[in-house]
Amino acid sequence: MRMTVIGTGYVGTVHAACMADIGHEVLGIDIDAARVATLAAGRAPMCEAGLDDLLTRALASGRLHFTTSMDEGAAFARTHFLCVGTPQCRDGAAADLRYVDAVVESLAPRLRPGSLLVGKSTVPVGTAARIGRTLAAVSPGSEVAWNPEFLREGSAVADTMRPDRLVVGVGSADAETTLRTIYAPMIRAGVPFFVTDPATAELVKVAANSFLATKISFINAMSEVCAVANADATVLARAVGADSRIGDRFLEPGLGFGGSCFPKDIRAFAARAEELGAGEAVAFLHEVDRINTRQRRRTVALARNLMGGSLADRRVAVFGAAFKPGSDDVRDSPALAVASTLRKEGAEVRVHDPQALDNARAACPGPAYVGTVPEACEDADLVLHLTAWPEYRQIDPAALALVVREPSLLDARNTLDARVWRQAGWAMHSLGRPQDDGAGSGSARSGGRPVLVAGGAS
Incomplete structure (x- = not known):
């Protein structure tokens, strides 16, 4: 089939390349000419595993092209996927639909008869119905469907x-047939295919994100209790997660969630529920956000406590800037938020990240950003592990102890092997676990000047 994908951020770029790879003819559309040129050259504008190879293959097949022209897109196909961003409003918690509305305003008058506009953007329930009314007035015979995405950055x-599933909210048998044809390879492979109305499809996405965010905040609330009860939240999480009714995914105590989805989606969901008169039903989401x-x-x-009550003039190394491993996305990054606050309190902060340094430098120019772990840690009074990149689990803690001023580490992600680090002389601290008494601190240091790590993560 022929289709356009309007908006080439994470969702749009991946969707366009994947649809071309399974055999469809795809035209990606974006108003950003520089981004279109980058994509047309086979380079993804974001760090995403496998995407560069997929783009190269799809472009070489002749089935994938990119343009800035909405006229070209409207003439190219009758099926159009809407993949633009829906950020949080600057002056409130609701979703900002200006980009969605701009696409509809531009595309609707150009649509060919019988066109289908398929929304993938995360929107407040009722958005599809509103767009449908616009299409009925401007492009009679065209219709809207909603097909939410469930992508995880990094995979x-x-x-x-x-x-895991495909969800389509449609208003006609023709729209369902079109989407079944588009996703035929996945359906043949056994992927569950849920057909519902557009409003339910819109709600599926925000309900799923709200549940996952709630699960993360629940275990972090338990970690607060564990901290004052001298209990271990990581063991608690494993024991609770062993219950098949609960499961252990997203039940990992630590620094919490960030990124471009969970924070703004739960806020927008709560705001929309308030508008509909159902705010009390999702009032718990405000506490999820606060936790x-x-x-x-x-x-x-x-x-601050580890530094004796003040961070002023202390050197702090930070492992991680991206909001999660496998991505260079720093939007609402917990790691960057912590690094920025540490600096505001007077600390000299050096940040390392395997992929996100350029984005972090642009978003948060205060800390120093360095290319290797030893650079970040040289003469550090404290090391903070804030993004759970697998590279950090490969660090040789004994070698790194020779670089820092004090071998003291705060593992805010609870993914480093505390036993190995303690054996190498480090005082280990974390959220929701019994704290190290510091007895081992300094035992791995040798006399003379510290030396750089040999064989450590870079």
């Missing part, structure tokens, strides 16, 4: 090609 290609942001404050407070 977006796999999540598109082998999704999540409190984890950042708890991390800073623990770092």
